[in-house]
Amino acid sequence: xxxxxxxxxxxxxxxxxxxxxxxxxxxxxxxxxxxxxxxxxxxxxxxxxxxxxxxxxxxxxxxxxxxxxxxxxxxxxxxxxxxxxxxxxxxxxxxxxxxxxxxxxxxxxxxxxxxxxxxxxxxxxxxxxxxxxxxxxxxxxxxxxxxxxxxxxxxxxxxxxxxxxxxxxxxxxxxxxxxxxxxxxxxxxx
Numbered sequence: 001x002x003x004x005x006x007x008x009x010x011x012x013x014x015x016x017x018x019x020x021x022x023x024x025x026x027x028x029x030x031x032x033x034x035x036x037x038x039x040x041x042x043x044x045x046x047x048x049x050x051x052x053x054x055x056x057x058x059x060x061x062x063x064x065x066x067x068x069x070x071x072x073x074x075x076x077x078x079x080x081x082x083x084x085x086x087x088x089x090x091x092x093x094x095x096x097x098x099x100x101x102x103x104x105x106x107x108x109x110x111x112x113x114x115x116x117x118x119x120x121x122x123x124x125x126x127x128x129x130x131x132x133x134x135x136x137x138x139x140x141x142x143x144x145x146x147x148x149x150x151x152x153x154x155x156x157x158x159x160x161x162x163x164x165x166x167x168x169x170x171x172x173x174x175x176x177x178x179x180x181x182x183x184x185x186x187x188x189x190x
Contacts, residue, residue: 002114003121004056006131007048007144010158016128017155022064027152035148041177044144044185049077053120056111058130059087065126066096084122086111086130108137115139132160135167142187143169149180 009019009031021029055078057065062085069075083102085095095102105111111134114122124131124140134140145158173185 001116002053002119003141004111004115004124004134004139005048005052005121005142005144006124006134006140006158007044008126008131008158009146009148011148011150011152011155013151013153014157014159015152015155016126016131016158025155027155030150030152031148034150035181036179038177038179038181041146041179041181041183044146044183045074048123048144049075051121052077052081052123054081054114054122055083056114056122056124056127056130057083057085058127059085059090060129061126062087062090066099066102070096070099084111084114086127086133108133108139111139112137128156128158131158132162136160136162136164138188140188142185145182145184145186147182147184 008016010016011030015027018025018028019031021032027034062083070079079100081100083100084105085102086105086108088106090104092104095104105114124134131140168189169186170189171184172187173183175183177183
């Protein structure tokens with residue numbers, strides 16, 4: 001079974017919306033505008049590209065990333081790997097050309113089936129609504145979180161508010177950086 005990893009930049013109050021500058025959000029770009037950049041705090045981002053074998057995105061994140069990431073030197077490894085987009089509305093003709101093999105998955109059952117295939121870890125970037133659904137369905141195996149010392153108040157949250165049983169996590173890696181960012185890697189305890 002493949003490991004499904006959710007990776008996120010998250011504020012201390014759980015907001016994941018528009019960390020890199022996506023338009024339409026009052027705190028857009030909060031990861032770089034509000035906190036001093038320290039390269040060592042982002043080491044895990046490079047490691048994720050080396051370890052992941054596939055990229056999983058929701059439609060909204062796909063439509064934001066696909067036109068931009070292929071031309072960014074920081075994401076060259078993602079350009080090479082297969083991509084999966086979970087969407088009930090995206091059509092093949094709206095896939096961005098030139099970003100490699102991309103498959104549309106129509107349901108969480110298809111995500112669960114993908115996890116059963118051979119291959120390395122599958123990583124989820126952004127995709128707040130997809131993260132909610134994956135977590136609620138028990139499909140996420142690990143979280144890679146860079147927690148920023150900010151309270152943003154409003155915005156999409158990483159975790160859903162569904163009324164469900166408690167889910168225990170095991171901290172397997174952590175580090176705090178001089179700029180206040182904390183790296184927390186959690187495995188989901190089954």
